[in-house]
Amino acid sequence: MGEPAGIGAEVAAKAWAALREIPGPGFVFLGDADVFDGVPVARIETPEQATAAFPTALPVLHAPLAARPRPGVLDPANAAAVIASIENAVALAQAGRVGAVVTCPIQKSVLTGTGFPHPGHTEFLHALAPVAPRPVMMLASEELRVVPVTIHEALASAIARLTPGLIVETARITHDALVRDFGIAAPRLAIAGLNPHAGEAGTMGREDIEIVAPAVAELQRLGIDARGPLPPDTMFTAKARPRMDVAICLYHDQALIPIKTLDMDGGVNVTLGLSIIRTSPDHGTALDIAGQGLADPSSLLAALRLAEQLAARRSF
Numbered sequence: 001m002g003e004p005a006g007i008g009a010e011v012a013a014k015a016w017a018a019l020r021e022i023p024g025p026g027f028v029f030l031g032d033a034d035v036f037d038g039v040p041v042a043r044i045e046t047p048e049q050a051t052a053a054f055p056t057a058l059p060v061l062h063a064p065l066a067a068r069p070r071p072g073v074l075d076p077a078n079a080a081a082v083i084a085s086i087e088n089a090v091a092l093a094q095a096g097r098v099g100a101v102v103t104c105p106i107q108k109s110v111l112t113g114t115g116f117p118h119p120g121h122t123e124f125l126h127a128l129a130p131v132a133p134r135p136v137m138m139l140a141s142e143e144l145r146v147v148p149v150t151i152h153e154a155l156a157s158a159i160a161r162l163t164p165g166l167i168v169e170t171a172r173i174t175h176d177a178l179v180r181d182f183g184i185a186a187p188r189l190a191i192a193g194l195n196p197h198a199g200e201a202g203t204m205g206r207e208d209i210e211i212v213a214p215a216v217a218e219l220q221r222l223g224i225d226a227r228g229p230l231p232p233d234t235m236f237t238a239k240a241r242p243r244m245d246v247a248i249c250l251y252h253d254q255a256l257i258p259i260k261t262l263d264m265d266g267g268v269n270v271t272l273g274l275s276i277i278r279t280s281p282d283h284g285t286a287l288d289i290a291g292q293g294l295a296d297p298s299s300l301l302a303a304l305r306l307a308e309q310l311a312a313r314r315s316f
């Protein structure tokens with residue numbers, strides 16, 4: 001469902017309209033059926049009914065919101081329903097009743113404002129369905145995959161928390177997921193440096209020498225094809241991108257700026273290190289355009305396509 005005041009329901013309805021006549025499993029919306037205006041909705045009782053309903057109506061497992069949503073106007077009264085829809089989706093995936101969870105964007109500050117302890121889906125989903133020791137966020141598009149080692153935290157604390165161990169653990173989880181879920185036999189990892197020019201031999205910061213380089217050495221010792229620390233300003237160029245299967249970046253924006261700049265429409269957020277499959281569009285709640293019919297469903301469609309491919313690989 002995502003944030004009810006955002007564009008989640010609009011892109012879900014547009015994605016349904018785009019997919020309804022295409023053979024495939026379809027999807028079921030977990031949330032309030034009454035948020036859809038001018039869209040045929042099928043209130044189904046079980047997720048198993050979704051595929052049959054999909055060609056004629058948007059299947060919804062109805063769970064009412066506490067307050068009627070107003071586009072662009074956040075209401076903490078609906079936070080519990082937003083959280084419950086994520087929990088319910090995960091429970092259905094854990095029970096094998098759906099192949100994957102595709103989340104619509106949440107307004108993180110609203111949830112944390114009500115005492116929700118997780119900074120984003122990624123951390124919450126890992127608390128619900130962990131496999132690896134930590135959650136890993138990957139954003140993937142046709143021409144680039146990126147992973148931020150630190151995720152939803154202030155830049156100062158992200159830098160303070162960097163250790164060789166954290167980089168190695170994140171890179172190993174990423175490597176294993178690329179092998180298992182993406183079918184890449186020997187993934188090539190490009191590890192970003194932290195400082196300008198990857199520290200310029202220590203003259204612009206010691207972190208690249210003391211934290212990143214030892215992590216790269218350890219990954220190489222483990223037999224992983226890892227290179228770095230690479231100067232962050234040139235590692236994403238058109239010539240450099242084909243030389244990597246994933247860029248391991250050190251903080252959120254180092255990873256997300258290049259991929260969103262290159263392909264905001266085709267980018268998909270995938271959580272690694274879970275027992276279930278989870279994808280999501282790369283964009284947020286877009287409160288500034290909510291309720292105006294302007295929201296582009298491309299990234300949600302890409303997230304649905306990738307979820308289907310990953311589920312097929314795990315033989316759902």
Ligand SMILES: NC(=O)C1=CN([C@@H]2O[C@H](COP(=O)(O)OP(=O)(O)OC[C@H]3O[C@@H](n4cnc5c(N)ncnc54)[C@H](O)[C@@H]3O)[C@@H](O)[C@H]2O)C=CC1
Binds near residue numbers: 294
């Ligand atoms: N997976 C998730 O739950 C995510 C949630 N968010 C949350 O979304 C909220 C807003 O974040 P922002 O940084 O403002 O990013 P945003 O992606 O919501 O919006 C940035 C700009 O892109 C436009 N935009 C976004 N998606 C669009 C679409 N599908 N079609 C047309 N235009 C679109 C918006 O109108 C806005 O001008 C924050 O609370 C953030 O935490 C952000 C990213 C992912």
Ligand SMILES: NCC(=O)COP(=O)(O)O
Binds near residue numbers: 119123256269280282
């Ligand atoms: N900017 C990406 C993002 O915030 C996605 O977070 P999550 O809610 O998927 O963990």
